[in-house]
Amino acid sequence: MTARCIRLRLDGAPPIRYSTENRLAGRFAEAGRQDHNLGKDQPMSDSVFPAGNLMKGKRGLVMGVANKNSIAWGIAQQLAAQGAELAFSYQGEELEKRVRPLVESLPGSPFMVTADVTDDASMDACFEALQKKWGRMDFLVHAIAFAGKDELQGSFTHNTTRDGFKRAMDVSAFSFVDAAKRASALMPDGGAMVCLTYLGSERVVPNYNVMGVAKAALEASTRYIARDLGPHGIRVNAISAGPMRTLAMAGISGGRTLMKTGKDWSMLKEDTRMEGVAGAALYLLSDLGHSCTGEVLHVDAGFHAVGVPDIAEEG
Ligand code: NAP
Numbered sequence: 001m002t003a004r005c006i007r008l009r010l011d012g013a014p015p016i017r018y019s020t021e022n023r024l025a026g027r028f029a030e031a032g033r034q035d036h037n038l039g040k041d042q043p044m045s046d047s048v049f050p051a052g053n054l055m056k057g058k059r060g061l062v063m064g065v066a067n068k069n070s071i072a073w074g075i076a077q078q079l080a081a082q083g084a085e086l087a088f089s090y091q092g093e094e095l096e097k098r099v100r101p102l103v104e105s106l107p108g109s110p111f112m113v114t115a116d117v118t119d120d121a122s123m124d125a126c127f128e129a130l131q132k133k134w135g136r137m138d139f140l141v142h143a144i145a146f147a148g149k150d151e152l153q154g155s156f157t158h159n160t161t162r163d164g165f166k167r168a169m170d171v172s173a174f175s176f177v178d179a180a181k182r183a184s185a186l187m188p189d190g191g192a193m194v195c196l197t198y199l200g201s202e203r204v205v206p207n208y209n210v211m212g213v214a215k216a217a218l219e220a221s222t223r224y225i226a227r228d229l230g231p232h233g234i235r236v237n238a239i240s241a242g243p244m245r246t247l248a249m250a251g252i253s254g255g256r257t258l259m260k261t262g263k264d265w266s267m268l269k270e271d272t273r274m275e276g277v278a279g280a281a282l283y284l285l286s287d288l289g290h291s292c293t294g295e296v297l298h299v300d301a302g303f304h305a306v307g308v309p310d311i312a313e314e315g
Pocket residue numbers: 063064065066067069070071072090091095115116117118142143144145146171196197198199240241242243244245246247248249
């Protein structure tokens with residue numbers, strides 16, 4: 001059976017369909033990462049992003065689109081479908097080539113700026129470009145994480161190096177603190193921010209290792225940033241998504257099992273859907289999210305709340 005995805009057309013034309021197999025083939029060819037079978041037997045569900053005006057008049061930066069499977073891309077499509085004006089940051093020329101066609105498929109005049117979150121000069125240039133183009137902004141999406149592949153397998157205690165630890169924390173946690181500081185300077189009338197996290201921050205997940213520690217720091221940072229920016233009318237939240245087939249997931253040893261377990265043990269008995277994650281971002285970034293800040297919202301088919309998986313009846 002050929003799995004197909006739907007891209008919502010914003011101009012009222014019928015939805016665009018394209019095959020999941022084609023997208024995955026492209027992704028794994030380019031990925032060259034650890035679990036090349038990840039998701040092979042789990043066709044991606046169709047993604048439909050409802051259109052409306054919830055984000056009309058709001059401008060924001062989306063950080064972390066690497067390709068069509070990126071969580072940031074799902075969120076961007078949902079925000080665009082609700083009228084948001086978007087800017088995208090990307091890291092380096094290679095990424096620009098991949099991301100530009102996606103960005104150009106959106107309505108309005110989305111634009112792209114380069115930003116390596118580990119480089120202050122690059123971040124300065126990114127936010128200067130936003131200031132020049134827009135003057136002010138309303139929201140920030142942070143969907144960025146990195147850890148070395150050697151550290152995403154086996155023993156956390158034995159495989160985590162000083163450099164690897166610092167790099168994972170820098171790219172995956174500090175970058176949100178830094179981006180929040182810079183973005184808030186362009187939010188004189190208030191705004192909203194979201195970052196993406198995973199349950200490996202709260203519980204031990206095999207092979208997630210140093211990334212779990214970085215996600216714990218990211219979630220704690222979310223609360224501290226929320227307190228600082230609250231008086232300025234800026235809400236700051238995290239979405240804890242269940243396992244999804246992306247490049248970042250393909251870098252984790254055993255990612256395929258993680259996805260299968262994420263579905264089999266979940267309350268809904270389904271994979272985490274992009275619509276759910278993108279819808280949560282829409283809620284948190286739009287005015288629907290009034291009064292919600294400092295929160296970690298789980299969008300994982302209920303997996304986070306399960307203590308013991310289903311057990312067979314005892315005879
Ligand atoms: P993805 O498509 O691979 O996105 C990760 C992004 O981070 C890429 O665009 C990557 O760019 C970027 N990045 C890494 N280092 C960077 C740097 N120094 N400067 C700027 N950008 C950098 O994977 P994803 O799964 O959508 O990940 C998005 C977020 O969701 C991450 O925070 C991830 O931890 C989180 N999350 C993912 C899952 C899941 O199951 N997939 C579940 C929960 C949470 P490059 O390609 O250039 O490295």
